[in-house]
Amino acid sequence: MADKIKKNSESKVDISRVRYELQARFNPLKGFTPQKAVRLLEEFDRGILRECAWAMEKIENTDDTIKSVSSKRKKAPSRQPYSIAPYESWEDHGTEAQLQEQTKFLENLFNSLTCTHALERNTRGGVRLAIHQMCDAIGKRYAVHELDWRPQRDGSLELGMTFVPLWFFESTTGLLRFLPRGNNQQGDELEPLGWMVTMGDGLMVATMVNYIYKALPLKDWLTYSERCGMPFVTSATDAKYRSQEWDEGLEALRAIGAEFAAQHSRHAEFKVHDLTAKGQLPYPGMVERAERGIAIIWRGSDLSTMSGEDKMGASLQQDESDILLEDDVDMINETFEHQIVLPALRWKFGRDVKPLCYFKLQAPDRLDEKAEQEKMHKAADYGAEIPMSDYKERLSLPVTADEPQDAILTPAANRAEPAAPSRELDDQANATEEELRQLAGTMAEDFEDVLELLQAVEEADTPDEYVAALQALSSALKDRGIDPSQSAFAQLLEKALGTSAAEGAAAVQIQFDDNNE
DSSP: OOOOOOOOSSOSSOHHHHHHHHHHOOOTTTTOOHHHHHHHHHHHHHTOOHHHHHHHHHHHHHOHHHHHHHHHHHHHHHTSOEEEEEOTTGGGTOOHHHHHHHHHHHHHHHHTOEEEESSOTTOOBOHHHHHHHHTTHHHHSEEEEEEEEEEOTTSOEEEEEEEEOGGGEEOTTSSOEEOSSTTOSSOEEOOTTTEEEEEOOOTHHHHHHHHHHHHHHHHHHHHHHHHHSSOOEEEEEOSOTTSHHHHHHHHHHHHHOSSSEEEEETTSOOOOOOOOOSSSOSHHHHHHHHHHHHHHHHHSSOHHHHHOTTOTTHHHHHHHHHHHHHHHHHHHHHHHIIIIIHHHHHHHHOTTOOOOEEEEEOOOOOOOHHHHHHHHHHHHHTTOOOBHHHHHHHTTOOOOTTSOTTOBOOOGGGOOOOOOOOOOGGGOTTOOHHHHHHHHHHTTGGGHHHHHHHHHHHHOOSHHHHHHHHHHHHHHHHHTTOOTTSHHHHHHHHHHHOHHHHHHHHHHHHHHHHHHO
8 A cells, every 4th residue: 555645735834933933033142151052052962952053053154164164064965966776686676667667756756856945935946955955964963854745647746845944843852843833842743754854963063162162262362452452552741630731632642542542640650561472372273273173073174184285194084074975975865765765655656665776866986996997907817707897887987889798808918919911012011020021931932033133232333233233123023013112112122231222222113113104
């Protein structure tokens, strides 16, 4: 029997509730002391989430460091490719036709998915927006979406998702419950199939502690700058108190030192105490330590390593960042699998359906392709049969349509060079010296007179004899259809007589042809 999924007639977060939330909200960071932070975190641990969730949201959106690292962490999963992929063991539970039917159904479901925000209705998006909102659980431990299932007459299913901020809920019983009103202490249980809850690490708990350690020295640093950053000006005068000269002196002081200035009688004793710190101030180091801690919590590496390409340990910390991204991707996949995909398949194909495919958000591939290629080549050199299809898939290489399915990888170390086909001498433009020698040996009997003419060229004593011998050699070669100017024969002639003879034979042939024309 299929699960009963019905179209939601009315959202739990209606217009009146939205108006109440927007009007009742206040800045939770006013008077934000360590004592207040401890109280909020203790309430959060007890399941009273409202005020602490407000503070987490405000801190995340106002602190520059937290805003930067949290945005990068939450946006990274939504930038990964996704698809509907078959389980590895799908053949044990279904047929090819069933796999195709489930895949098409889920593709239509996620392609038609719409997403918005309960308090910001102008927000519109699809799967990627939903993934980005689900990543709010990385900081606040929970990310909640209200689901609006919309069955269609053609048998397909559409889904609308509305992100609802965490301060709409409480978890004093260990389960999230929706607060119908903002002043409620206990909420209503979440309806099955009506909500999707994503569970994450809850990094904002540790981030709030570092935020306090950053905010306090920042305030002290600002106070120090206000008090000690301007000079203290004094004026000694003989004028009587409240006289015209006294008042004129005060006006002059105000023009010179607007912040810190004092006027006193010349006979009065006036001491100025230097409150400036000697040496390095402690505030910058404390602020930097807190910011490094925040960066490590969210990104797995501190700011200096993240911003320097040649920093020591950058590769290792990049691997740590990749591990965090892989974990976030798994969080998304598992949430979709159990709270979206499985209910949808049960609605369409019955409660006893065996899921053959799933929503797959692709994690980044951290494969060292060069090392992997060398490993597979080495294995093939030692006789291991590596299917070419596996080799290309592992290295993300394109697979050609005409390639045999059972092709085996043969590295260059085991690959035999193909034998060169036999060719006539005048076609051997790119032949090697060894091939020319072999070819010349087999044709020696047919070229006895040519060999005699070659010997005559070599034995010529005078220029006239040399030219005559070359003319005779060119004529003999032409009768056999050989052009002495061709590179293959020129190479052979050069080996036998030298460069001058080869060039001379070619020149004589060209001159002979011109004269005959």
